[in-house]
Amino acid sequence: YPRIDWRVVPSAKPNHKSWEQPEVKAVLGQKIATWFCQGALEWVDPRLPKPVIIEPKGAVPKKGPDKYRDIADAREGNKSLADWGVRMHTWQELADALTPCAVVWGHDLKDGYHIAVLSGCTGELVWGWGVTGLRVVYPEDPEFDHEVTEDGQLAGNRDPQVRFVFGWRLHVGCWPWDCCQTCDKACNGMEFDGCCCRWAVAHFGQKTAGSPLNCVVLCLLRHGAMRGPAKGERRGASRRSLLG
Structure with missing residues (x-):
């Protein structure tokens, strides 16, 4: 990331x-x-x-079976990041900047921003303790959390519950226990329902500086603006191209 400063408070x-x-x-x-x-x-x-900046979580409606899109308000963290300086106007310019096999295409890019991995403290793969999977807990299991009513009685909820499975796994750059607290992963995180976590990737709310999604989206916006500028604007200099 092109970080221009670090938040102390x-x-x-x-x-x-x-x-x-x-x-x-x-x-x-x-x-x-x-x-x-x-x-x-x-x-x-x-x-x-905890991460220096705890980003507020939210949700917005979306079409499709998910019905909601998860969002994180990264405006505080974005104040410390410089704008990405690369400017591309056409698909050809995008292609010229790539080397063979530089981009892997998939059928679904709904999580495309997650391919911009934060490098952590070292930029190398390190072993650390983290979430490795999920398991289901049923009402007859001792670990099942029974809901209790106001009068102290057990509620009738019998739906299975999901638990995280922890173990040793690979992390990029560092993991929370050996982090020097000066890397991008230590900067932004979230807290919800008693769980604190930190981002290991550039999520949708952050400035996706240098990420493939940023490159593709800006290229498309500028290409579309050059072909169809708004009324009163010159072709290729539209505000929609982010150049005006």
């Missing part, structure tokens, strides 16, 4: 009200669990320092 803002809806948590909780298993999110032990 921590920032911890509350999550947006849109995240506190039970239906939202039920839908997006599955996706967040997937990010933990993939390594996009790293669990931070309560005994360790």
Whole structure:
């Protein structure tokens, strides 16, 4: 990341009200669990320092079976990042900047921003303790958390519960226990339902500086603006191209 400064005073803002809806948590909780298993999110032990900036979580409606899109308000963290200076206007310029096999295409780019991995303290793969999978806990298991009513009686909830499985796994650059607290992974994180975690990738709210998604999106925006500028604007100098 082209970091221009480092925030010294921590920032911890509350999550947006849109995240506190039970239906939202039920839908997006599955996706967040997937990010933990993939390594996009790293669990931070309560005994360790929290990320410098705790980003507020939220959710917005979206089309499709998921119904909601998970968002994180990264405006505080973005103040410390410089704008990406590369400017591309056509697909040809994008292609000229790539080497053979530089981009791997997939059928679904809904999580494309997660391929911009943060390098951590060392930029190398290191072993650390983290989430390695999920397991289901049923009502007859001793670990099942039974809901208790106001009068002290057990509620009738019998739905299976999901638990994280922890173990040794590879991390990029560092993991929370050996982090020097001066890398990008130590800068931004989230806190929800008693769980604190930090980002190991550039998520949708951050300036995706240098990421393939940033390159493709800006290229498309500028190409479209050159072909169809707004009324009163010259071709190729539209505000929609982010150049005006």
